[in-house]
Structure formats: C-alpha cells, structure tokens
Amino acid sequence: MKSLKQITIAVIAILFGSALMAFVMPQDQKKAGPWEIPEKYQKMENPYAGDKSLLKIGKMLYSKHCKSCHGSKGLGDGSKAAQLETFPGDFSSDEFKKYSDGERFYMTYVGRDEMDSYEKKIPDEEDQWAVIMFVKSL
Amino acid sequence: MKKYLVLILVMFFSFGLITAQDEEAPKKKKDRPVRSMFESSVLIDDQTSVIPVKNTLEMHIQHRFGVIKDNGISDLFGIYAPSANTRMGLNYSILNNLMLGYGITRINNSNGKMISDFQVKWNILQQTRKNTIPLNLTLYANMAIDGRNKDLYQPDTANLDYQFANRLSYFTQVMVGRKFAEWFSLELHFSWTHYNAVSAVIPNVEGYEHDVMGVGGHMRFKFSPQSSILIMYTAPIFIKGMAENEVVLNNWYSNFGIAYEVATSTHAFQMFVTTASGIIPQDIYMYNNSQWTKTEIRIGFNITRLWNF
16 A cells, blocks of 8 residues: 555656656757758759749749748748747748858758758749749748 | 952851851740649549649548438538448559559448549640640549449349459540639540449340440639639430430439639648539449439548658
8 A cells, every 4th residue: 555655656756747847848949050052052043033923923832832831921930830840940031031042942942851852842943943032032 | 369259258157157056046945834733633523634743642532421401410411421432542643644543432322332443544735834735635544343242242233143344344534624824724524434234124125324425524713822612513425326225224413513622732622512422433424313403412522642752
C-alpha cells in the first residue's frame, strides 16, 4: 500500500514537473538561418522581367500554392504558418527585399527543409518567374 | 579598276553574311500548353483531360451518399444512409500526357458489387497559350472487373456458364475541350460502354443491353484563384433500331451534377449534388436508376491529392 502511495506521488510529481517545463521550453518558431545559394542562382536573371502581365498570373499561382503559409500579403501569417517549426519569412521586410531574382528562384524551386521545392508543382518556367515577380511586388 | 571591283565584291558578301546573322538571331518562343484547364482528373462523375505533370501520383477518394429526399433529416439527407458508395483510386503520370490508374469501388445496389478498374488516359493534343493548337483532345479508356463472389455472381448472368470474362466491362471515351478564358473551361465527350455479361429474362428478347453510347460535357466557372463552380451532364444514347433485345430493361437515365470546388497546391476538393449513385463511368451510363427531374439526387464529394516524385 505504501508503494502505491509512493508511485502516485511520483506520477503527480512528474506531471507537475512536465507542466512547469512547458513554461521553460521555447515556444516560438525558429528564425530561418541564412540560405546557402549557389553562384549560378545568385547571377540568374529573370528572362521575363518587365512583362507586367505576368503579375496577375503570379498572384493567381501564389494564392493557390503559397498563401496558406506565407499569407495573402507575404507577411508569413498564413493559416498553416503557425504549424511550421520555422517562421516562413516576411516578404515585405528589408532583409528579404535584398535577395536577387535568382536567389528567390532558388529558394522557391530548389528549397530546403520545410520550404518544399515547388518545381514540380509549378512546372512551367514562365509561371515560375511569374510567382517570383508577384512576391517581389508585395 | 580590278582592285575596286574586288573590294566591292568583298563588301557585298560581307554585308550578306552580316544580314544573314541578324536574321538568325531572334529565337522563336515555343508555344506551351495552357495553364490548368481543370484542377483534377475527375470532375464530379466525369473524367477531365487533366493529367498531372510526369512522375506525379494522384490519389482519389470519392463518395456518393444516399438519395437526399428518401429519409430527409433522419439520415442527415442521405449522408448516413447505408447505400453510400465509395471509390479509392491511384493514378500515376508516366509521361506529361499519359496516365495509368487503378481504383476499387463499392457499389451498394441490390447485389453489392466490389469493382476494380484499370484505366489509361492520353492527351493526344493539348491546347496551347498562343492558339497554335486551339483544342484539347484526350482519350480515356478503362476495364473494370466485377469482384463479387462466384456464387453471388451467377444470378446476374442467367443462362450463362461461369467464365472470368463475364466479369469484365469496358468504357472508352474521347474528349474535346477548350479553356476559353481563365474563368471558363468547357469539355465535350463521346463514349462507348460495353459489358461482357448482362442480366436477361429471355436472352435476346427481354433483358439488359451489352452496349451503349453516350454523350456529355462538363464546364468550370472559376471565380477566385482557388474556387470554382463545376457543372456536368451525361446521357446515354439508346438507338432502338440497334438494340439486341425486343424489351430493353435499362432505364437510360441521364446524369447531372453541380459542384463547388476548392483547390490548393496539392489538393482538390469537390462537394456536389449528383443524380447517379455509381462512380465508375460504365456503371453510370448503363445502370443509372435515378432522375434529376424527380429530385432523386444525392450529396457526394471527391478528394484529389497529388504527390510529386
């Protein structure tokens, strides 16, 4: 009987300890580390730059493929964003605006970790650049 | 004089070379297929011309519930009716214009069939953005195997000795479609259905037909990047002069459906009301027993999920 009481106390102590640990453990999403982008992509240029008609296409594709994580204005506040381990980034921030077209292309169509490659989901090259152009306009 | 003549000739040919190089310089841009005409390879009860990009696995989960008006609120408008039908299927795009697939369907009619279907879809022509090719042309074919137990299978094939071939049915369809605008796509199709074995009271006198042709079409009204309204209509074409029976037992009812579709990067979700209880096309063309005009309609949904490899 004594051992049952000891076990009960031990279980309560573990549960109480776990509950306290929840306050100590980090709850926030990780901030994404720096991207290692190959030189080829750093120098890559957008062959469709200047074609404003692609912005509408880019917006349509962004809504379908990107909005759920990145949010409608690219602030990283989409409906699925909270489930990610890493903050998906704020496209309107100065930090993101410094990326070149080619670097954005690498991030989107090669990707890493939770940011999947969208090359197969958006297979057409013109459509791929249309998304890059729309993201840049945010 | 001779020197000047040579100089003039050299300059002339040089100019010719320069001109030739200039003419070669601009590259012709390749005309590419239009962006997605529909979001899934199925549209309510119809097939579409959509074939996902090469090396994509497409999964379908399709449900057709009971008739809405039969029990009303008692079975939540047919959603909890015991007669619900289900199909689960997998398709794989082996090329950008060729897809193979397999599906298994439960059809809760009086016999309770489990049907396996093997299918192939081929985009012969794809509409292009600059109208070099103005239309989509697609072929779809399937072969279905009625998987009922042998002893249950016999009553349906009266006066026939059991053969595996009696379980087979075939459906072939040719589709022609066009994406008229970003918000509107339309596809029309013609089909042929064949069942190897059908029920008969007196063979070749009174019974079901082995073959039927069909026509139909479906359209999409896309009103936001992710949302669309879909409409579908199909009808069997029965020509009495070509019938094999004097008294034909098939009902030959047409099928109508209207859906709301939401599509994301890897999913398409269609919620709809439709007439037919069947899911595979030959079953719908040959054995649909419900009529839209009598409000014999049911709720259904299709879920499509894509994985790229």
